Amino acid sequence: MSIHVVKRDSLSFGKKVLIYLGAVATALILGGLLLLAMGVDPVAYYSRMFTMGMIGNKIAYKAAENYLKIFVPLVVTSVALSLAFKMRFWNIGGEGQFILGAVAAATVAFQLGPILPQPVTLLLMCLAGMLCAGLYGVMVAALKVKFGTSETLLTLMLNYVALYFITFLGETQAAWNFYLDEESVRPIFANFSKIVSFPSIPIGKFGLNVCVIFAVLIGILIYVYLKYTKQGYEIAVVGDSPGTAHYAGMKVNRIILRTVFLSACLIGLAAAFKVGTVGILSTTVTDDVGWTGIIVAWLAQLNTIAIFVISALIGVLQYGSTAAAATFAQVDSSFADMLQGAILFLVLAADFFIRFRVVFAKKGGVTNGNG
Amino acid sequence: MEMDKMGVVTTFLHNIVVYNIPLLYGTTGEIIVEKSGSLNLGVEGIMAVGAIFGYIVGCYANSLGVGILTSFVAGALCGLLFAMLTVSLQANQNITGLTLTTFGLGVYFFVGNGVKAVNWPAMADYANIKNGFADIALPGLSQIPLLGRGLFSHNILVYLGVVIALGMWWYLNRTQTGLRLRAVGENPAAADSVGINVKRYQYLHICLGCGIMGIGGYYMALNMSGSFNSSCWINGYGWIAVALVIFANWNPALAIVGTFVFGFFNTLRVSGSSLALAFPEGLGWLSSVPTQLYQALPFLITAVVLVISSIRKKKDGGQPASLGLNYFREER
Numbered sequence: 001m002s003i004h005v006v007k008r009d010s011l012s013f014g015k016k017v018l019i020y021l022g023a024v025a026t027a028l029i030l031g032g033l034l035l036l037a038m039g040v041d042p043v044a045y046y047s048r049m050f051t052m053g054m055i056g057n058k059i060a061y062k063a064a065e066n067y068l069k070i071f072v073p074l075v076v077t078s079v080a081l082s083l084a085f086k087m088r089f090w091n092i093g094g095e096g097q098f099i100l101g102a103v104a105a106a107t108v109a110f111q112l113g114p115i116l117p118q119p120v121t122l123l124l125m126c127l128a129g130m131l132c133a134g135l136y137g138v139m140v141a142a143l144k145v146k147f148g149t150s151e152t153l154l155t156l157m158l159n160y161v162a163l164y165f166i167t168f169l170g171e172t173q174a175a176w177n178f179y180l181d182e183e184s185v186r187p188i189f190a191n192f193s194k195i196v197s198f199p200s201i202p203i204g205k206f207g208l209n210v211c212v213i214f215a216v217l218i219g220i221l222i223y224v225y226l227k228y229t230k231q232g233y234e235i236a237v238v239g240d241s242p243g244t245a246h247y248a249g250m251k252v253n254r255i256i257l258r259t260v261f262l263s264a265c266l267i268g269l270a271a272a273f274k275v276g277t278v279g280i281l282s283t284t285v286t287d288d289v290g291w292t293g294i295i296v297a298w299l300a301q302l303n304t305i306a307i308f309v310i311s312a313l314i315g316v317l318q319y320g321s322t323a324a325a326a327t328f329a330q331v332d333s334s335f336a337d338m339l340q341g342a343i344l345f346l347v348l349a350a351d352f353f354i355r356f357r358v359v360f361a362k363k364g365g366v367t368n369g370n371g
Numbered sequence: 372m373e374m375d376k377m378g379v380v381t382t383f384l385h386n387i388v389v390y391n392i393p394l395l396y397g398t399t400g401e402i403i404v405e406k407s408g409s410l411n412l413g414v415e416g417i418m419a420v421g422a423i424f425g426y427i428v429g430c431y432a433n434s435l436g437v438g439i440l441t442s443f444v445a446g447a448l449c450g451l452l453f454a455m456l457t458v459s460l461q462a463n464q465n466i467t468g469l470t471l472t473t474f475g476l477g478v479y480f481f482v483g484n485g486v487k488a489v490n491w492p493a494m495a496d497y498a499n500i501k502n503g504f505a506d507i508a509l510p511g512l513s514q515i516p517l518l519g520r521g522l523f524s525h526n527i528l529v530y531l532g533v534v535i536a537l538g539m540w541w542y543l544n545r546t547q548t549g550l551r552l553r554a555v556g557e558n559p560a561a562a563d564s565v566g567i568n569v570k571r572y573q574y575l576h577i578c579l580g581c582g583i584m585g586i587g588g589y590y591m592a593l594n595m596s597g598s599f600n601s602s603c604w605i606n607g608y609g610w611i612a613v614a615l616v617i618f619a620n621w622n623p624a625l626a627i628v629g630t631f632v633f634g635f636f637n638t639l640r641v642s643g644s645s646l647a648l649a650f651p652e653g654l655g656w657l658s659s660v661p662t663q664l665y666q667a668l669p670f671l672i673t674a675v676v677l678v679i680s681s682i683r684k685k686k687d688g689g690q691p692a693s694l695g696l697n698y699f700r701e702e703r
Contacts, residue, residue: 335477341473
């Protein structure tokens with residue numbers, strides 16, 4: 001007897017979804033067993049987590065608003081990263097690009113906010129964020145196409161360069177440093193939400209931040225871009241086989257540069273949305289979306305619609321675990337990180353059984369692997 | 372004002388070693404993993420897992436040896452998970468590694484913060500751990516003026532880290548299995564065709580490397596000597612280790628030098644001002660350098676090394692040719 005692993009033809013969509021749901025359910029059950037071992041009722045905990053503590057809560061609309069504040073940067077970043085991943089360009093520099101985008105947007109807010117009308121400032125904040133993040137990303141792409149520099153490792157390094165840059169801004173008190181609060185003795189970032197911030201559309205008590213609408217629009221545009229435009233098609237071909245793309249007369253390097261620039265620009269835009277909503281910089285401004293976005297994009301298999309669904313779920317996981325920690329004090333909110341990790345591990349494992357088939361063959365027996 | 376200038380220098384050297392040896396563990400471990408062809412971005416998470424379990428089990432057993440062993444096993448188990456997913460189940464290495472970081476840090480905080488009914492032990496209260504981690508002066512060498520106490524009077528884990536690094540250098544370059552491992556990382560299909568069991572080599576070395584990272588995590592915990600608190604002991608050292616692998620050109624012996632170089636900047640950040648105070652004419656400018664520059668330097672230097680080595684397209688570079696690519700036998 002020997003065991004063979006062979007690639008399988010594609011499974012039906014329904015079967016795939018079932019397998020993935022099975023993986024997620026397994027992760028939840030494992031988490032539930034852990035909760036049980038700690039003496040916590042898993043059903044009560046999970047229902048608290050998945051409803052984000054909104055049931056029976058008088059200020060549930062506040063919880064919804066805060067949840068969306070987590071959701072918007074995550075979904076835009078994930079969509080952005082999926083563009084680069086489609087070409088197998090491993091942009092793991094989302095954190096760094098987000099930070100530079102945030103600093104650029106805040107710079108515009110501080111410098112131009114007091115003199116320009118609010119909509120103009122907001123527009124300029126977005127553009128500045130996009131440009132800075134985009135250049136930070138495309139710089140790596142240029143080195144990659146010119147010299148073959150490893151983009152995985154280089155973007156990783158640049159994340160930390162950006163992180164210590166924003167830490168420097170946050171900890172250095174000096175006459176030039178307009179990012180800091182002048183009135184504070186200790187260095188803390190200044191709040192600019194009184195100067196400029198993205199408006200909300202009131203729906204009853206609930207305020208729908210315009211960034212949510214922009215995020216949905218971006219999702220639709222990118223979906224159409226990838227599916228129905230020539231450039232989107234080029235990205236798919238380059239991702240499948242750069243050789244084929246080259247043979248077909250596509251300018252592969254130019255496509256890579258263009259797409260990575262677009263990817264990083266969108267991350268900068270996500271950053272502008274974030275700082276334009278919270279109105280303050282912070283060394284943890286990214287909320288780890290550069291990392292989580294990679295996981296989201298991969299879980300969603302780079303499908304734009306799926307990215308929205310998964311981002312929403314991961315957001316629930318993260319926000320819900322904090323909400324549940326208020327009731328279940330013994331369960332730390334880091335439970336969400338563990339659960340998120342377990343879900344992805346199981347999905348990665350399930351992925352194998354979607355892509356491959358395990359064949360048992362007698363030694364010496366004839367098999368061509370396709371059954 | 373009379374100052375013990377020599378003392379400042381000696382303390383500075385001593386601190387470079389004491390606070391940065393975890394980097395050596397992380398780097399040596401990651402080199403072993405990468406030599407098998409796997410890029411594991413989970414170093415930070417694996418070190419965190421090694422730290423928390425080594426700390427707890429070590430304290431309850433009141434034994435440094437048990438702590439070290441536990442951290443090794445905890446790290447190796449993370450490696451096993453990574454190997455199962457990437458080697459057997461063909462999952463993407465970048466994604467698996469990054470998830471391992473999220474998961475490992477999650478485990479670290481969940482265990483540390485989560486079990487609130489328990490009062491975590493303070494490492495300093497356990498005589499065997501405290502004494503086991505005490506400095507041991509190497510006879511002769513530690514008597515050298517200026518350098519002696521700085522470089523040759525350290526705790527047992529410092530020596531162990533250096534021995535492991537040198538041992539791994541010897542293993543990779545001078546033994547048959549080591550050479551075969553490198554063949555697996557360079558070209559798994561070719562290694563497979565001459566009868567090397569590629570999967571077994573990858574599994575074993577990923578677990579071994581991750582176990583070494585786990586010990587590095589435990590070292591960071593021991594250095595804090597106190598009890599668990601809610602800030603992370605690992606604090607980015609895992610990522611610096613990933614950078615250091617590149618800086619050391621995938622060579623464990625060079626990793627010792629690299630640890631010293633990166634550790635130098637790290638220590639300048641903490642005690643640059645005491646150097647500036649001791650040598651105001653020569654080094655007074657040190658106090659005006661922003662500390663964040665020192666923190667960014669390891670990453671900046673590595674970025675520059677990456678770019679330069681790719682421009683020169685070094686043929687003798689240490690980077691395994693199949694790094695980051697899964698080997699799927701049926702696709703040869």
